[in-house]
Amino acid sequence: MKNLLYALAWIGGLGSVVSRSAGYQQAENLPSIDSTISEKYDLDSTVLSISTVASNLNATWDMAWGPDNWIWFTDQDGKVSRLNPNTGQIIELLQIRDYYRKRLGLMSMVLHPDFKIHPQVFINYSHIQSDSSIVSRLVRYTYDGKRLTSPLLLYQIPGYLGHNGSRLVISKDRKILWATGDLKHKETVQNPNFPNGKVLRLNLDGTIPKDNPYPGSPVWSMGFRVPQGLAYTGNGNLFVAEHGDATDDEVNQVTKGASYGWPDIAGFCDLPDEQGHCPDSAVAPVKAWTPTIAPAGMDYYNGTIPEWKNALLLTTLKDQSLRVLLLDVKQEKVVSESIVFSGKFGRLRDVCVSPTGDIYISTSNRDWNPPANFLVKADDRIIRISRSGLIPKHKRMAKEQSHEESSDAASLYQSYCQSCHKEDGRGVAGSFPSLVSSSRLSGEKSTLIRFLLKGSQSPSGEAMPAFSFLSDTQLAAVSSYVRDKFAKGASEVSAYEVTEVRKAN
Ligand code: HEC
Numbered sequence: 001m002k003n004l005l006y007a008l009a010w011i012g013g014l015g016s017v018v019s020r021s022a023g024y025q026q027a028e029n030l031p032s033i034d035s036t037i038s039e040k041y042d043l044d045s046t047v048l049s050i051s052t053v054a055s056n057l058n059a060t061w062d063m064a065w066g067p068d069n070w071i072w073f074t075d076q077d078g079k080v081s082r083l084n085p086n087t088g089q090i091i092e093l094l095q096i097r098d099y100y101r102k103r104l105g106l107m108s109m110v111l112h113p114d115f116k117i118h119p120q121v122f123i124n125y126s127h128i129q130s131d132s133s134i135v136s137r138l139v140r141y142t143y144d145g146k147r148l149t150s151p152l153l154l155y156q157i158p159g160y161l162g163h164n165g166s167r168l169v170i171s172k173d174r175k176i177l178w179a180t181g182d183l184k185h186k187e188t189v190q191n192p193n194f195p196n197g198k199v200l201r202l203n204l205d206g207t208i209p210k211d212n213p214y215p216g217s218p219v220w221s222m223g224f225r226v227p228q229g230l231a232y233t234g235n236g237n238l239f240v241a242e243h244g245d246a247t248d249d250e251v252n253q254v255t256k257g258a259s260y261g262w263p264d265i266a267g268f269c270d271l272p273d274e275q276g277h278c279p280d281s282a283v284a285p286v287k288a289w290t291p292t293i294a295p296a297g298m299d300y301y302n303g304t305i306p307e308w309k310n311a312l313l314l315t316t317l318k319d320q321s322l323r324v325l326l327l328d329v330k331q332e333k334v335v336s337e338s339i340v341f342s343g344k345f346g347r348l349r350d351v352c353v354s355p356t357g358d359i360y361i362s363t364s365n366r367d368w369n370p371p372a373n374f375l376v377k378a379d380d381r382i383i384r385i386s387r388s389g390l391i392p393k394h395k396r397m398a399k400e401q402s403h404e405e406s407s408d409a410a411s412l413y414q415s416y417c418q419s420c421h422k423e424d425g426r427g428v429a430g431s432f433p434s435l436v437s438s439s440r441l442s443g444e445k446s447t448l449i450r451f452l453l454k455g456s457q458s459p460s461g462e463a464m465p466a467f468s469f470l471s472d473t474q475l476a477a478v479s480s481y482v483r484d485k486f487a488k489g490a491s492e493v494s495a496y497e498v499t500e501v502r503k504a505n
Pocket of ligand 1: 439
């Protein structure tokens with residue numbers, strides 16, 4: 001029954017948008033440059049200059065460089081604005097009323113590539129219908145020189161509180177590509193009759209292109225979990241970045257009709273129960289991460305910072321860093337990765353490159369899953385990174401650029417548990433339980449081990465991932481760590497005990 005309702009909610013078609021107040025608390029925009037960040041940052045040979053361009057935003061999800069040389073951006077609270085990157089002036093273009101923000105809200109946006117002839121903006125947001133079902137809307141607005149007006153609903157698919165994706169891009173042949181999340185409906189991700197866990201492809205009027213791989217369907221490729229990054233490289237290759245479950249965040253090259261494995265395969269096809277699915281399906285990722293980093297917006301860079309030329313720039317939420325993924329000449333493979341700004345600005349949601357090679361990143365510290373250091377003063381922000389000079393040769397030094405796998409208990413907790421249960425173990429009310437004085441945590445060890453190995457679905461619908469992929473030593477270390485830290489006095493868990501529970505199950 002649930003599935004039937006879900007299928008019925010997938011309706012495409014044209015129509016006008018009805019307004020309805022969503023009533024979410026809004027942040028105020030301060031139209032002046034905040035000077036809390038203004039500093040230098042050294043790469044191998046280049047000095048970067050970093051400055052805050054806008055502040056007091058509200059989880060800025062998407063930024064696009066406009067034809068007017070302003071940054072057009074969306075905030076999760078339904079606002080679309082223009083930002084003058086030189087003066088910090090912000091002009092509001094639109095306040096959507098019918099968005100639904102429990103966790104998400106207004107998400108992605110893309111501008112028409114022929115904006116001078118077609119001053120159109122395509123945006124995607126969550127909406128709740130009168131029957132309480134959540135949908136994800138693709139709506140086209142027209143810029144009248146002052147405001148975004150004349151909304152036209154181009155396409156609508158089922159939505160959910162989370163796991164919606166999303167990201168939008170427009171191809172050279174003027175199709176809109178839309179990365180959608182699995183909506184926690186894993187069973188339909190590999191089914192082309194459903195729009196979840198896909199890259200969808202539509203004409204700019206919302207109709208379905210004739211050369212899509214499944215006739216009459218918007219599906220272009222499938223097998224994604226929660227994609228929030230979508231970007232073309234200089235030579236026109238399309239890449240998508242997605243959130244994994246307990247393991248394996250991924251970047252994939254998107255091609256017509258291909259499948260990328262989820263939910264049968266996470267990351268590379270390397271585990272025993274994944275291998276049955278390998279030969280015929282599933283394109284391997286160009287990059288995967290375990291522990292997960294929660295990748296969000298991504299853009300291609302070929303600007304004036306020499307260390308970062310020909311790279312995908314990828315923002316991360318959980319890891320709070322910018323990943324620089326250098327590509328090979330064909331722009332098909334990732335040849336190296338460097339990590340910058342770790343923990344410096346909090347969660348990073350999107351990146352945007354200016355024609356002169358400056359980079360803008362947006363923070364997302366006011367979203368539903370705030371970081372432990374929430375809120376940094378003046379969050380959320382848009383921050384500019386630009387090349388300011390060269391480091392003298394004698395001072396150049398290589399920087400530490402990679403995380404090693406570790407069995408150190410504190411870093412295991414940080415990598416695998418903290419994103420939900422938080423640094424202080426107190427979780428997020430209504431979503432992730434507090435570990436402090438949890439009887440499950442302090443109780444019988446074999447029950448706890450079995451719980452951690454198998455994972456669990458809470459009554460609120462949130463999932464506790466299965467941690468069977470950790471080694472016995474790692475699982476013992478992290479269990480002992482949380483028992484010591486949050487259930488004072490509870491005894492240590494040994495690797496031997498984990499081995500025994502694994503054997504018995
Ligand atoms: C993706 C979010 C997420 C991550 C990551 C996560 N958990 Fe959980 N955890 C949950 C949820 C949701 C529950 C509630 C499950 C339920 O009620 O069945 C939970 C419950 C628990 C409980 C029981 C708490 C109680 O009293 O009910 C313990 C103990 C626990 N987690 C430990 C861990 C440890 C240790 C890690 C890291 C190895 C971890 N969790 C990682 C989401 C998460």
